[in-house]
Amino acid sequence: MKKKGLLVLGVIAGGAVAGTLAVAKEKLPEHLRELLELGMHPGHVFVDEGRDYYHNLKGPNGKTCATCHGQDGAKLVGAYAKMPRYYKDIDAVADIDLRIYKCMTKYMGFDPKDKKFKKKYLKTYRVPLATYVASLSNGMKIDVKIQHPKEKEMYELGKKVWFTRAGAREFSCAMCHMVLAGRRIRLQGLPNPVKAKSYNHWPAYRFGSDKMWTMEDRVRTCFRAYFLFLNKWDEKKDWVKTPPFFAKEVIAVELYMKHASNGGVIEVPGLVR
Ligand code: HEC
Ligand code: HEC
Structure with missing residues (x-):
């Protein structure tokens, strides 16, 4: 050796x-x-917080995640099992952290050049939202x-x-x-x-x-x-x-x-x- x-x-x-x-x-x-x-998992607090952002956090254009992806994440069931993957709308392979950031800046009116928003996203919204979206694929195979x-x-x-x-x-x-x-x-x-x-x-x-x-x-x-x-x-x-x-x-x-x-x-x- x-x-x-x-x-x-x-x-x-x-x-x-x-x-x-x-x-x-x-x-x-x-x-x-x-x-x-x-039956109490300490991580469930983050799922709940993410669910709350998903339905109630409005972008500057008034949209929420639910506006496009459905009540209770209906259209995102199973999505996490297939990520990271290529997305045509952003022409890139994205993981969950990047995908959600792109949705907020591209579709909800948050300014991609706004450093304050990016910081807030990374520190506050990212983990709960990612955890919530991931939980919608529970029980499914990667x-x-x-x-x-x-x-x-x-x-x-x-x-x-x-x-x-x-x-x-x-x-x-x-x-x-x-x-x-x-x-x-x-x-x-x-x-x-x-x-x-x-x-x-x-x-x-x-x-x-x-x-x-x-x-x-x-x-x-x-x-x-x-x-x-x-x-x-x-x-x-x-x-x-x-x-x-x-x-x-x-x-x-x-x-x-x-x-x-x-x-x-x-x-x-x-x-x-
Ligand atoms: C105005 C509509 C719109 C809003 C609002 C929006 N998105 Fe999206 N989202 C899209 C589009 C378009 C795609 C790309 C779909 C594709 O290519 O399959 C996408 C893709 C996704 C994906 C990947 C889905 C998959 O099948 O792989 C996730 C996860 C996601 N969005 C989460 C969110 C979250 C969380 C929010 C709120 C913070 C949000 N989106 C807000 C339009 C939106
Ligand atoms: C010097 C050793 C070391 C190197 C190099 C290293 N890791 Fe780790 N990694 C760790 C330790 C220590 C843990 C935590 C283990 C624990 O939680 O008990 C960990 C945990 C992980 C886990 C979580 C595994 C699980 O069971 O949930 C992943 C995934 C991971 N590392 C990926 C990577 C990747 C990708 C790289 C290369 C970029 C890398 N690691 C480089 C030491 C290393």
Whole structure:
């Protein structure tokens, strides 16, 4: 093995952990276990909030999501199971985070140049709306197709991102999530989201930090935490660098992972550490 490979292994304390999909019930904090037993999932608050925005948040032109997509998301049932995918109206492959942003700026009258609105979208509306829309596909099988040339291009890019070793430590997604899957890093077991089809439980509620995350949040954070986004890494400038929202590389790797999760049954919001 190359010296670098050994170094990488040195960072990670050995220890067998089953490739965790969602979290084993026994591992949950007690108060959460009790809530779940009462049928109360902490992530449901976000679904409810998203449902509220969906019906009541009006754009400057007076439209709501329901104006076009129907009461109770009638026309979006099953949509999340097929995303990310190519959309003709925006001529791009979009994940849920980008798709909703485009609907708000293209169809509801919000100004795409308005930085304040973008910030508000990213911080306030995005996660609840994405979680609500995703929940409309609960119980359905993931069915992402790679057909349109732009989907093919993004899929190839996603695969490349997954396997490319980059950043200060020359990690790659695959390095942690395939080669080292099952081991531990910073006391966390490393899952294999490709083999385990774990896209099925995203967006997920992270009980360690009391936050709901979409897959973009998860992937962007993995990029940041391990400095993957950079080929050359400058310690002063780039200590913590997260790719921007909607970055092509992020959506591409989501497409790659979700395609690998085809057949997995959607169950959101998930529950992760
Ligand atoms: C004025 C009409 C309009 C409004 C309002 C609107 N959208 Fe859309 N939406 C569209 C169109 C058009 C598409 C593209 C449909 C296609 O190509 O299949 C779309 C696509 C989508 C998709 C992907 C559907 C699929 O089948 O893959 C989602 C999810 C979505 N919108 C969510 C929302 C949400 C959430 C809101 C409110 C924040 C919203 N939209 C507001 C018109 C609208
Ligand atoms: C240095 C190791 C490391 C690298 C590199 C890394 N991750 Fe992660 N990843 C983690 C850890 C740690 C977790 C959290 C595991 C947990 O919650 O128990 C995680 C979680 C995830 C999850 C959630 C899995 C699940 O079971 O729900 C996905 C998806 C993911 N990473 C994707 C990626 C992608 C895509 C890349 C490359 C851009 C990447 N990761 C790079 C360490 C890494």
